[in-house]
Each structure stands twice: as C-alpha cells, then as structure tokens.
Amino acid sequence: MKPVTIRDLAEAAGTSIATVSRALSGAPKVGRETRSRIIHLAEELGYRSGNHRKTIGVVLPSVEVPRFDAYTATLQKALTLEIYRRGYRSIILSFEDIELLNETLVDGVLSFDFLGRIGRHWPHIKSLPLVCLNDLPNNLDQVYSVASDELQGMKLAVDYLVSRGHRRIGFLRYLSPKFWKDIRRQTGFLAAMREHRLESTAFVELYNTQSDYNALGALLDKNVTAIFAADGESSGARVQGILQQFGKRVPEDISIVGWESEQLSNFLRPRQTTLAQNFPKLAAESLNLLEHLMDGTPHQKNILVEYQLIERDSVAIL
Structure with a gap:
C-alpha cells in the first residue's frame, strides 16, 4: 500500500x-x-x-488520589526510562486531561490510573492501543493489563510471617471500593491464611482518612502479633507512627509488613520489611505488550509480575 x-x-x-x-x-x-x-x-x-519516532502517551493517576505520590513518581520514572531506552518519545498527562490525546499524534498509550475505569471507557475515548498498568483490563475491547500479582504477593508475605511463628495476623485496608487492588490484596491475604488453616485468626479492618487510629486499635484489641498495611507505600510509616501513640514497639510488641518505598522503608526505625513491586519489569512488560498491540499482533494476554519480599527489621520471630 x-x-x-x-x-x-x-x-x-x-x-x-x-x-x-x-x-x-x-x-x-x-x-x-x-x-x-x-x-x-x-x-x-x-x-x-x-522521520517519525513513535510517541507513547502516559496517563498518570487521577488527582482524586494525591496520597500516591511516591508510587506515581517511582512508576513514572521506570516507564520514562524504558520508553526512551527504546527510542520513543512520551507525552505525560493526568487522567483529567485525557482529551488532550485528541490534539497530538500518538501511537499507543500506557495508563496507570488505577481506579478501574479507563479500560472500560477507552473505546469511547480513543481508537488507540492501550495497556493498563496495575489497573483492570477490558479484553473484549483489546485493552490488556500488566499488573503486580497481588495474590502471589500476599501469599509470599503470609508464608513469611507464619514461618516466623505468627498466627494472629491483621490486615488494614482503606475502605474505598475504587481501590480495587486493595480488595484483591485482602482476597489474597484471606486465601493464604486459609492455606495455613488460620482463617479464624485472620482479621481485617477497614478505615478512611479519619478512622485509621480506631481501625488499628481494633486490630490490637484482637491481640494480633503482626499487621499488614495494605494500601500503599506510605501506609507502613503511618501505621508505625500510630503504634507509637498506642505505646507499642516494633517489632518487640507487634510486627509490620508494608509496601516498599525507596524513599521511606529503609530509613524507618526499625527498617521496615516490605513487599516490593518490580517497577522496571512492569515498565518493560508494558512496553513489550504495547509494541505488540501497535504492530497489530493478535491474541494478546494480561501479564502478572511477581512481588519480591524485602526482609528488614520490623518482623519478630515468636
């Protein structure tokens, strides 16, 4: 042609x-x-x-969730490095400015707005290849996802806690249904506890920005020996701070597993044991998948990337 x-x-x-x-x-x-x-x-x-160089649109999380600054910065950095390593250009915009894609020529789009909506509505927005990172796909409309494997990650962490003698374990989760990955993490936590026949000592508490103190207190009332802070990279630091208000020492009185933040986790006292998303691999897999979609390669599939457990000082041996 x-x-x-x-x-x-x-x-x-x-x-x-x-x-x-x-x-x-x-x-x-x-x-x-x-x-x-x-x-x-x-x-x-x-x-x-x-002389066309392919241009990738990168959609950032919505301004509705400003608490995820560390996550956004880390994933955006990994994506930008991978995009330029492959010789592409990028246009970065927020979810609220997505209509600006109608004013520039892009070849494909990566989105890590994680509220489960862009994939569902994408066919009504643009006719471009889209890959969702840590968000829900829409395979019927050829929208695929690359995501951290929440079920694998929670099993990895529960297995680790059980191996160190913990049996009464709490799970602290932000109550918004928009945070579907937190719901997936809760599902993985309960499934892993069932595998160890510990479902009767698996405790879940939901909270909002005003009730995290009360939710954490409810877990302490159940005599848990370890707590998962499930809703993001800053949650573990916040939980450690609230535990100090309760007069609890980490890990002497209670253990914590959080989500890895290169800006925080290794600098808390004690240094926090965490589950870490593999951001470079998320970026590489998302570009691999997007390249296939831009080339028209059929029969794509969603991709899961395994978590890594980083062992530090916040989990005691019982």
Missing part, C-alpha cells in the same frame, strides 16, 4: 499542507477543532512522517 503523504492528509482535511504541518508539530495558530480533526484523520489514514 502506498504510504500516506502530508499532501494526501491535507487534501483529506481540506486544509493547506502548512496547516497540517503546524497541527502535527504542535505549533500555535491552529484552531483546536482543526488540530483535532487533522490528528484524527492522520490516525485513521495511517499517516507517518518520514
């Missing part, structure tokens, strides 16, 4: 070649509606300039 030229695109858009060039390059003095129409036609006709 003959490649689509900029002249072909200008004729299809009913504009001059200069207008098409300005629209595709992001130059000013092109109306928003005209730019959007030209971009749509370029995607539809498969236009690519002779």
